[in-house]
Amino acid sequence: MYGTFRVDLDECEGFDREYFLTTRSWDSQLSRMCDGEDVNDSPHRRRPDVFIINGRSAPRTVHPEDGSPPLVSQGDTVRLHLVNAGRFISHPMHVHNHRFQVVGKDGSKAPEAARYDADITNLAPAERHAVEFGAGAGPGIYLVHCHKVNHATNGLDEAASYTGGMITGLVYESAVDTDIFGDLLDCAGDDG
Numbered sequence: 001m002y003g004t005f006r007v008d009l010d011e012c013e014g015f016d017r018e019y020f021l022t023t024r025s026w027d028s029q030l031s032r033m034c035d036g037e038d039v040n041d042s043p044h045r046r047r048p049d050v051f052i053i054n055g056r057s058a059p060r061t062v063h064p065e066d067g068s069p070p071l072v073s074q075g076d077t078v079r080l081h082l083v084n085a086g087r088f089i090s091h092p093m094h095v096h097n098h099r100f101q102v103v104g105k106d107g108s109k110a111p112e113a114a115r116y117d118a119d120i121t122n123l124a125p126a127e128r129h130a131v132e133f134g135a136g137a138g139p140g141i142y143l144v145h146c147h148k149v150n151h152a153t154n155g156l157d158e159a160a161s162y163t164g165g166m167i168t169g170l171v172y173e174s175a176v177d178t179d180i181f182g183d184l185l186d187c188a189g190d191d192g
């Protein structure tokens, strides 16, 4: 079990929406070994093959109840807390169609002079990056994902499993009732 611990300071204000996206990756050989399978696991040979955001792999990540897609309205100021709770290097997290600034890292506020517009921030193990941006891209569903292609897969059959893994969606509320989001929920296993 793992999670994110938030210390609520006065400076944690000035935004309309706030979401926590905790990433993690691991080698499923370890799980299989713990389950009693005859797997020759070694910490020196670990190769991650499971990639999740808040405990889910895509497409389940975008499910409004089972997953945790950041929901925004046009014009919102949005703060995302991106965390690497795994032990593997690294996760270059990218937000489509939005330019953000890293406003905090590992519990410290980023000084104004150190801020610049970007669309990728690279999370080393245990790093926590707070990024902030305006939701000004227009109604839609924009991918938020790790930019390593093999981290956007489910399982070992890479050809069959792309896309999956460490991908979620920044979802504008006005796009929730669209057919395309409905199709996405069908993929995510929504029965409603």
Ligand SMILES: [Cu+2]
Residues within 6 Å of the ligand: 090, 091, 092, 146, 147, 148, 151, 166
């Ligand atoms: Cu990654």
